[in-house]
Amino acid sequence: MGAPLTDQRARNKQATREAITQAALQLAIEFGPNGLALVRVHDIASAAGVSPRTYNNYFSSREEAICGLHADQSKRAGEALRARPADEPLGVALTEAMVELFTDPEPDRAGLRMIMLTPELEGEALKAFTVGETSLAEAIGERTGQDGLCSEVTAAAVVAAIRVAGKTWLTPAANRPFADVIRQALGCVLRG
Amino acid sequence: MGAPLTDQRARNKQATREAITQAALQLAIEFGPNGLALVRVHDIASAAGVSPRTYNNYFSSREEAICGLHADQSKRAGEALRARPADEPLGVALTEAMVELFTDPEPDRAGLRMIMLTPELEGEALKAFTVGETSLAEAIGERTGQDGLCSEVTAAAVVAAIRVAGKTWLTPAANRPFADVIRQALGCVLRG
């Protein structure tokens, strides 16, 4: 983990991980939210070009594999905020950071729909969102110097707002850019 | 479900559910966060006085059973808010409703610690918290008449704040009443 990216091993490992998550998500989408139980571990593994045993060296459940990509994205929340200019007000910086993080590229509707609207995936989807809270809270703390609790609460609230925004964006009624929904949702909780 | 509470069956069913969740949580605490895999379904079922088959008519995983009590509590978030006087400002009503809901009785430290700090339980614990969001969002909507999205975001933010408050309350450093932590945490997100 701490090894530099130039390490061939780390590259292979990351490549394997991504191959598995992408294969898992792809298969889940094909089978649909209802037939998720039909997605066999064996199929995911062979689609990713690894053995079933290797698959579960990386993930201990189908759900975890399917949500892996989204989890990796969430983990970048902290660095997304740090990339904003330091003189920007916190609310603006947070909003723009989240917009950039979650709309570059614009998320795949089918994938997000699968992750967020499949009951069996609910737990893992929540985990995938919340893994970003820690790094985001740290980044907020650095920027504002405010209380640790308050940073964490703010980070958690932002992540929760993004999650609600995602759910809203998925409803057929509101077909507008994800960025708009994110801005509106964050506007409901950020007034500082 | 829709049947009146006078229905003997509903009472039995609820009693069975609670027996299973309490047995599951109890055993999980005894085995500790590290030995969670050692808790057998058979043990939970016999501790609750039902067959293993019945156990999984109610829950489809150990994790779900262990977090069941907490999930039931979260579901009462909506009615907790409705119980507050209608002329109270939203922020105060929300805060006091959550304080009442989550400190009556004061939560069991061992149980909450088990649920929130065991990695294998993370997904289910998050689910247990978020199940309350829907009813809370509805209650907020009724009270304020504000936008649906905004109600949901506020509800999600409140629940997230409670979760952070719980984690903070669990740290040995801050041994003060849970109610205090909740008030402080909610103060970070509620300014309306």
Add this chain to the structure above:
DNA sequence: GCACTTGATGCGTGACACGCAAGTTCTCTG
């Protein structure tokens, strides 16, 4: 090149979710 670390794979085992089909307990209606 050569010893060493790390990841991939096959096999075997124990546990579990769930469908199915009785058996049992409670409810409702005539």
Add this chain to the structure above:
DNA sequence: CAGAGAACTTGCGTGTCACGCATCAAGTGC
């Protein structure tokens, strides 16, 4: 108050899966 009918529990059988252990291959540093 009695019998039809619904709801819940339970035992059994099956397919799937997570994971420990041992082995093999690929990559790294001296």
